[in-house]
Amino acid sequence: MRKVLIASFDMEVGGVERSLISMLNNFDYVNNEVDLMLYSHTGDFMPMLNDKVNLLDEINQYSTFRKSIGETIKQGNLILGLTRVLSKFLAKVNGKSKNLSEYGIYQMQLMWKYALPFLPKLDKEYDVAISYLWPHYFVAKKVKAKRKIAWIHTDYSTIETDIDMDLKMWNKFDYIIAVSEDCKSAFLKKYPSLKEKVKVMENITSPKFIRKMAEEDIEENIKEDDSFKLVSVARLSHAKGIDNAVKALKLLHDRGLTNIKWYVVGYGGDEEMIRKIIKENNLEDSFILLGKKINPYPYIEACDLYVQPSRYEGKAVTVTEAQILNKPVLITNYPTAKSQVRDKYDGLICELSVEGIANEVENLYKNEKLRMMLDNNCRGIDYSNGYELEKLYKLIL
Incomplete structure (x- = not known):
């Protein structure tokens, strides 16, 4: 049995979450033992998770990524709250020098960069670890796996990121899965050095x-x-x-x-x-x-x-x-x-x-x-x- 980890944010109502449910409903559980890591056990889709999937316990520090800075500090995660404040400040300061027209995505990159040293690792080692939703820093840095795979669901030509920072993260993965050929092409225009890693796999649908x-x-x-x-x-x-x-x-x-x-x-x-x-x-x-x-x-x-x-x-x-x-x-x-x-x-x-x-x-x-x-x-x-x-x-x- 292969030990597989799939990681995502939560199960709020959305297209990515629906596609994850479809994938889990069609997965091969005969040959794969699947753990699901959700940063936050929230969302109306939680009851729709396949019972063949082992949902890992929520880890307090990771659940903060779906909470406000105030909530994060109030619940005892002072350092993580401060990294959020720092990332918000630096996104505005450095974003101008990087010619970014908006700082939201860059701020999220900085948030993960400064929070990573204070986030726990998973103890279990996996054959395969799949990061289903960007940003993929958790699987890249905090999971031990023989093979790592990241998913991309959006058109990266339209998103302003710090490319150098992103490349350090992408290079931790063996493969990157795009949900369409056009999605792959748009991604490679931005990150051409990753050409050999990118494969296409469409979202699973169940008519x-x-x-x-x-x-x-x-x-x-x-x-x-x-x-x-x-x-x-x-x-x-x-x-x-x-x-x-x-x-x-x-x-x-x-x-x-x-x-x-x-x-x-x-x-x-x-x-x-x-x-x-x-x-x-x-x-x-x-x-x-x-x-x-x-x-x-x-x-x-x-x-x-x-x-x-x-x-x-x-x-x-x-x-x-x-x-x-x-x-x-x-x-x-x-x-x-x-x-x-x-x-x-x-x-x-x-x-x-x-x-x-x-x-x-x-x-x-x-x-x-x-x-x-x-x-x-x-x-x-x-x-x-x-x-x-x-x-x-x-x-x-």
Whole structure:
């Protein structure tokens, strides 16, 4: 039996966490003994963890990464709290000299750099250690394993990092798994020296599970709503472009298409800003934030069109899930978009702008024949891909 460790932050509702659950549900437990290290045992997806996985006890010091500086200090982790204060200060000071336009990612890198000496190691030695979510410093520095693998879920060409600092971390890994070919290409443009380490393995999807979950009842009366319904499932963050979605709906209403409503399943730090834009554009009854939902599939099932208005993605899990539910899909032309849909076959790709989104939504709203074609093409595709795990097993033999 191979001893395998998989590490991630928590099980809050999100695409990466859903893909982790799918991977764990399809894992080979005959030949692998799997430990799961979560920095924080929090999140609505915790009950969905496969019972064949051994969930390691939460370690107090690592749980602080999901807490505020005040909470961290209050709970007795004074030094870790101070490293957070230091990283916040240095990110602003050094970020300017590094020509970074935003310091959030750099601050997280510094936070781990200064916290690492005060974080405990795992005693157990593994055959394989997998770090499922960036930053990967825990597996890189605090785990003993014969082989180490890091996962990348996003488009690294859009993220501002301290490259030298990141390379020191990436070089601790034997392999780096990208969730799509485009995700790999974007990563290698930034880190070309890592070419030999990077492999591609798509997120695991389970059509049977998704279709079953889509049958569940929902409290909201979306199914009875006779408007043309758009749905997006996304964190309320800059990357996901929900602010552009609000402005696109305003443009559509200004064109007289007031029968269109946009529902968003998700939560995040930009909620207040997005609600402000909704109010400024008098769209309170038409652009509806549904909040966090453990099961987003009934909402996708109820829509006429699934839209992913993102500024960047690695490979959006929810787009494939919408295709599994045979929904016409519209995504913006983010750098990895062409790895997500075949334009005009199983989805449409529109210009990444407010007007680009509005134009293509209008096109699909008026063209039922096109929507039906996209729907039918999705029905003819088998989206199950448990076989992708064979790629991982070959790396860990």
